[in-house]
Amino acid sequence: MIEFKLPSLGAEMDEGTLLEWKVKPGDPVRKGDVVAVVDTSKSAIDVEIWDEGTIYELVLGLHETVPVGTVMARLLEPGETPEHAEEEKRKRAAETAAAPAAPAPAVAPAVAAAAAAPGAATEARVRISPAARKRAAELGIAPAQVAGTGPDGTITREDIERAAATKAPPKDRWSEMRRAIAAAMARSKREIPHYYLATDIPLAVASRWLAERNEHRSVTERVLLAVPLLKAVARALVRYPEFNGHFRDGAFVPGAGIHLGVAISLRQGGLIAPAIRDVDALRIDELMHRLADLVARARALTLRSSEMTDATITVTNLGDQGVELVQGVIYPPQVALVGFGKVTARPWVEDGKVVAMPVVTASLAADHRASDGHRGALLLGEIARLLQDPRSLDDATH
Amino acid sequence: MKTTYREALRQALHDALASDPRVFLMGEDVGRYGGSYAVSKGFFDEFGPERIRDTPLSELAFVGAGIGAALGGMRPIVEVMTVNFSLLALDQIVNTAALYRHMSGGQFSVPVVIRMATGAGRQLAAQHSHSLENWYAHVPGLTVLAPATVDDARGMLAPALADPDPVVIFEHALLYNFEGELSEDWRSVDIRSAKVLRPGRDVTLVAYGGTVWKALDAAEKLAGEGVDAEVVDLRVLRPLDDATLMASVRRTRRVVVVDEGWRTGSLAGEIMARIMEQAFYDLDAPVARVCSEEVPMPYAKHLEEAALPQPAKIVAAAKRLLGKD
Numbered sequence: 001m002i003e004f005k006l007p008s009l010g011a012e013m014d015e016g017t018l019l020e021w022k023v024k025p026g027d028p029v030r031k032g033d034v035v036a037v038v039d040t041s042k043s044a045i046d047v048e049i050w051d052e053g054t055i056y057e058l059v060l061g062l063h064e065t066v067p068v069g070t071v072m073a074r075l076l077e078p079g080e081t082p083e084h085a086e087e088e089k090r091k092r093a094a095e096t097a098a099a100p101a102a103p104a105p106a107v108a109p110a111v112a113a114a115a116a117a118p119g120a121a122t123e124a125r126v127r128i129s130p131a132a133r134k135r136a137a138e139l140g141i142a143p144a145q146v147a148g149t150g151p152d153g154t155i156t157r158e159d160i161e162r163a164a165a166t167k168a169p170p171k172d173r174w175s176e177m178r179r180a181i182a183a184a185m186a187r188s189k190r191e192i193p194h195y196y197l198a199t200d201i202p203l204a205v206a207s208r209w210l211a212e213r214n215e216h217r218s219v220t221e222r223v224l225l226a227v228p229l230l231k232a233v234a235r236a237l238v239r240y241p242e243f244n245g246h247f248r249d250g251a252f253v254p255g256a257g258i259h260l261g262v263a264i265s266l267r268q269g270g271l272i273a274p275a276i277r278d279v280d281a282l283r284i285d286e287l288m289h290r291l292a293d294l295v296a297r298a299r300a301l302t303l304r305s306s307e308m309t310d311a312t313i314t315v316t317n318l319g320d321q322g323v324e325l326v327q328g329v330i331y332p333p334q335v336a337l338v339g340f341g342k343v344t345a346r347p348w349v350e351d352g353k354v355v356a357m358p359v360v361t362a363s364l365a366a367d368h369r370a371s372d373g374h375r376g377a378l379l380l381g382e383i384a385r386l387l388q389d390p391r392s393l394d395d396a397t398h
Numbered sequence: 399m400k401t402t403y404r405e406a407l408r409q410a411l412h413d414a415l416a417s418d419p420r421v422f423l424m425g426e427d428v429g430r431y432g433g434s435y436a437v438s439k440g441f442f443d444e445f446g447p448e449r450i451r452d453t454p455l456s457e458l459a460f461v462g463a464g465i466g467a468a469l470g471g472m473r474p475i476v477e478v479m480t481v482n483f484s485l486l487a488l489d490q491i492v493n494t495a496a497l498y499r500h501m502s503g504g505q506f507s508v509p510v511v512i513r514m515a516t517g518a519g520r521q522l523a524a525q526h527s528h529s530l531e532n533w534y535a536h537v538p539g540l541t542v543l544a545p546a547t548v549d550d551a552r553g554m555l556a557p558a559l560a561d562p563d564p565v566v567i568f569e570h571a572l573l574y575n576f577e578g579e580l581s582e583d584w585r586s587v588d589i590r591s592a593k594v595l596r597p598g599r600d601v602t603l604v605a606y607g608g609t610v611w612k613a614l615d616a617a618e619k620l621a622g623e624g625v626d627a628e629v630v631d632l633r634v635l636r637p638l639d640d641a642t643l644m645a646s647v648r649r650t651r652r653v654v655v656v657d658e659g660w661r662t663g664s665l666a667g668e669i670m671a672r673i674m675e676q677a678f679y680d681l682d683a684p685v686a687r688v689c690s691e692e693v694p695m696p697y698a699k700h701l702e703e704a705a706l707p708q709p710a711k712i713v714a715a716a717k718r719l720l721g722k723d
Contacts, residue, residue, distance in 0.1 A: 129682040131651045150721045156682040157651055 001088040002051045002075040006038065006060075008068045009047075009308040013040050013180070017065040018072070022046075027055045029075065034304065036060075036072065041176035042272055043301035045308055053077050056085050063142045128155040139164040177270035188332050192247075196327050197376045198363040201384040202350075203343055207358050209390040223288045225343065226317055229360075231287060231393045233315055233338050234258045234279035236382035242371045243336040243364075243379055244312045252335060252370040261311025261331065262291065264298045273331060274303050275311035284394045319343060319360065328365040335367035336376075338383070404574040406551035406584075407437050411475065414559055415445050418473060421559065422449040424464055425477030425513075434479050435515060435574050461487035461512065465495050465564075468510040473559050478514040481568065482528050495564040496539030507562040511555070517570040517608045517658055518706060524694035527702075529658040531607065532665040534566050535635040541565045542635040543589055546610035548578035550633060553587025561589070568635075570608030592639035594646060598628035601716045602646045604669060605656040606632035609707055613656050616712035627716060635665060643669070644677045651682035652719040656707050661689040683719040688712050 006016050020037040029035060034046040035055075053075035060072040076085055126143045128136070129150060135157045136143045146163045148155035206228055214222040237244040237258050245255040258280045261273040276282075276290050297303055314331050319342040326339025341361040348357030362383055366376050386393060401409075414421045423438060423445075429452040432439035442450045453460040457478055464476035478484045484491070495508045518527030535542045541561060545551045551569070558565040595610065596617055605613035610631045617627035630646050632638065647653055653673060657666035666687040673685050691705040717723045 129651070130679045131682045134679045148721075151683055151718055151723075152721075154683065154721070156721075158682075 001056070001080065001085040002053050002077055003071045003092075004035070004049055004051070004073040004075060006066060006068050006070050006072050007047065007305060007309070009038070009040050009045050009305050010042065010180070010184075013042075013068060015065055015067045016040050016045075018060045018062055019044055020062070021058055023055045023058075023073075025055050025057055029053060029055060032306075038305075040308075041180040042270070042308075043298075043303060045303055045305050047305040049075075051075060053080075056082065061142060061144065063140065126155065127153060129157065131157040132160045135160045174269045177266075181270060184331060185329050188329050192330050192332060192335075193368040194330060194365050195368050195373055195376065196363065196365055197373060197380055198325055198327075198361055199377075199380045199384060200346075200359050200361050201387055202348060203358045203360055203387065206387050206390045207343075221285075223284055224291075226340075227284055227288045227291060228387065228390050228393050229317070229340055229362075230260055230262070230276075230279055230291070230315055231282070231284065232383045232386040233313075234260060234282075235386050235393065236379055237313065238280055239382055240375055240379040242375060243366060245335060245370075246312070246333040247335050247367055247370055248333055255312030257312070259310045259312045261314040261334070262294060263314055263316035264295055266299060272298050272303070273311060273314050273316075274298055274307035275309075277306075277310060313338065316340070325361050326363050328363065330365055330367055335370040337365045339363040339365070399580050400577055401548055401552075401580045402574070403545075403548055403551045403569075403576045403578070404435065404437055406548040406580060407555075407569065407574075408439070410552050410555040411438060411441070414473075414475070414555055415441065415449060418559070420471065420473040421475065422451065422467075422472065423475045423477065424451040424453055424460055426453055426455060426460075426479050428452060428477050433477070435569075435571070437574070438477075457483050457487035458490060461490040462494070464510050464512070465490055465498075465508055468495075468508045468564075469498070469506055473509055473511075475511045475513060475555075475559070478512060480526065480528075480571070481514050481516040481530050482526050484512075484514050485530075488533075491534070491540070491564070491566070492537050496537050499539065499563060508564045509559070509562050510564050511558045511567065512564065513567045513569060515571040515574075516568045517572060518690075518695045518702060519572045519608070521697055521699055521702060523697040527695035529607075529690065531568050531635050532657075532659050532663065532668070534568075535638075535665055535668075537636075539563065540636060541589060543567045544607040544633060544635050545569065546573065546605075546607050546631050546633070547595075548576075548580045549584040550587055552580060553584035554589055557587065557589045565589070568607055572608050573611075576611070589634055590637070590639065592630055592632045592634065592642040594628060594642065595631045596627070596629040598626040598650065600626045600650055601652040601654060601719055602628045602630055602650045603654050603656060603712060603716065604630045604632065604643065604646075606635060606665075607658065609656040609658050612707060612709050613712060616656075616709040616716070619709060619713050620716055623713075623717070623722075625716060625720060625722070632669075638669070638672065640672055640676060643672070644680075647673055647677040648680045651680055652716070653681075653685045654712060654715045654719065655685065655687040656712055657687060657689045658707060659689060660692050661687065662692060664689055686715045686719055688715050 016038040019039050023035045029049050030052050031050055032048050035049045036047045038045050038047050056074045056076045058073050128143045132155045141160050141163050143155055146155050146159050149159055150156040241254050244258055246253050257278045259275040259277045260279045261275050263271055263273045265271045274294055313334055314337045316328055317340045318326050319340055322342050324341040328337035328339045330337050343358050343360045345356045346359045347354050362380055364376050364380055427434050428438045429442040429450045461476055464474040467474045499507050517529050534540055543554050545554050603613040613629045617629050620627045628646055628650055655666040655669050657664050666689055670685045688707045688711045696702050
């Protein structure tokens with residue numbers, strides 16, 4: 001039997017609320033399948049599963065808020081019988097009971113598998129009228145938390161409506177997100193010894209290359225300058241891997257791939273930095289497509305759980321807001337953040353002459369525990385160098 | 399204008415006899431005696447023995463004769479003294495009147511109106527206290543009416559006579575002396591719809607015939623206890639007006655069906671089934687019913703009262719649905 005637990009979907013997340021099950025008992029699932037939608041302080045996230053098996057029972061009920069690590073569902077391993085799963089369950093329950101220190105969240109099975117022992121689920125059944133059940137679904141009320149006033153304590157439609165009226169006002173996502181950002185950034189500044197570097201990168205070649213490329217394309221197919229910038233960062237990280245990964249338990253753990261967290265400001269306030277995976281291996285058009293998709297889904301609050309947890313470094317681009325220099329705060333447990341400012345025409349000395357040159361200031365905020373300034377300078381230099389040969393950035397391989 | 403249920407019926411019959419020469423009234427004691435419940439008093443003198451016909455005590459024969467006359471182009475109104483005796487005419491009503499259109503391949507219809515008194519409450523004992531409306535409401539081919547108000551008593555006969563197929567009208571024996579306000583609405587009475595007699599929010603009391611007034615009485619008592627009951631008068635027992643019924647169920651989400659028939663196989667049971675089929679997801683409680691006790695109707699007054707649906711029983715059932723018992 002496999003226990004599917006609520007994963008942490010970001011450094012600041014310590015609990016989540018189940019919004020929707022995307023599977024039901026009996027459904028086969030594979031690695032990467034979206035099984036549930038969970039509301040975190042930042043957004044509603046499609047939660048993926050990383051095991052293969054068959055859903056046996058859904059433990060967590062709709063609208064329940066539980067800590068990270070709580071069992072959400074149980075799965076049968078390939079070939080496992082429900083009887084075996086029941087036995088496993090009993091065994092684990094006994095173990096939990098034997099270890100009093102373990103805080104076992106007491107969650108009654110909300111939906112038992114059809115295959116489960118007949119009659120096993122009846123005790124947990126809520127006494128609720130058909131009209132009330134329908135209304136509860138419409139209003140998003142969890143009937144289990146409503147006291148019934150009908151015959152024999154049956155929950156009636158009025159009970160549901162009363163509960164809806166007195167329910168705590170819906171979560172203020174903005175203040176929740178503010179709190180989450182505060183927690184993560186305070187932790188960053190408390191724990192991470194930042195150092196900061198910056199360099200100006202001339203973009204005449206890259207701009208020209210991009211303009212030529214976009215000339216005969218429709219608006220929707222055009223590539224933004226942000227794309228070669230992201231690609232250059234990813235490519236430079238191949239050479240300087242100590243900026244790509246996480247600092248965990250006192251040591252740097254290199255990332256398994258180069259997954260750039262892209263900071264996206266949300267219209268309603270706050271920000272989110274979901275990941276684009278393996279950016280170093282993506283061609284320019286594909287990267288543009290992924291970026292556009294990610295921004296759209298981040299703003300629609302329909303991100304996947306892997307996108308929330310996979311980033312190995314964050315890239316932030318505040319150029320659109322007009323600033324020239326970003327001095328970033330690292331998103332823990334990452335070890336670096338690359339910032340780009342506004343591309344501006346500046347006087348630039350080239351071949352002994354002053355010319356007007358489009359220039360961007362690239363900055364690096366890095367964790368001194370994982371890297372030193374010397375290597376940081378080389379990383380920024382590599383990014384600058386790669387952007388002078390934009391054509392090479394479009395290679396599929398490196 | 400205040401009038402009695404009996405007077406409303408009498409005026410309706412008078413209108414029919416006066417306006418259509420094909421209409422005639424036939425039954426036991428309808429002529430010289432003036433009707434067992436005095437509904438046709440004076441008609442014998444006014445319309446003569448040809449049109450106000452006293453019959454022998456043979457329900458099978460005179461209901462059959464009425465069907466024959468209807469087939470021959472007349473518009474007979476056959477009065478069967480009470481539903482208790484109509485059992486003798488069941489074959490004529492069920493096998494002949496209800497089925498002739500079908501059996502003749504649509505060549506013949508039977509435009510007969512059969513009136514009969516029904517119900518208990520007058521200490522007439524087991525054989526004379528039946529409420530068998532559901533037996534007739536079971537049969538395709540019949541329209542079955544249960545006027546409970548003076549408006550319906552006054553207004554239902556004309557559309558019943560206009561119907562090309564057989565119509566059975568049940569008059570609850572306790573209602574003849576009932577006095578009510580006759581409104582102008584009687585002129586637009588139909589024989590297809592149920593009617594909300596009292597609007598309410600908390601529970602629907604469904605009733606017909608003699609139990610309508612018990613339901614209204616119960617609603618009044620419930621109001622005194624803070625329960626706002628709606629009363630639906632079925633009026634037409636076949637075909638049932640599902641739309642009016644379900645609309646009420648959706649408003650109140652709780653239903654008590656009141657039926658003077660015995661519980662098992664009752665019309666109340668059919669109504670409950672329809673609510674399950676059509677409005678299950680609008681219910682806040684199981685549908686309840688108040689029927690007659692499943693015993694032969696006792697003669698003794700206190701026992702008869704105990705056996706019949708009463709306002710107190712309806713009130714108790716409604717409060718149970720609201721969790722207020």
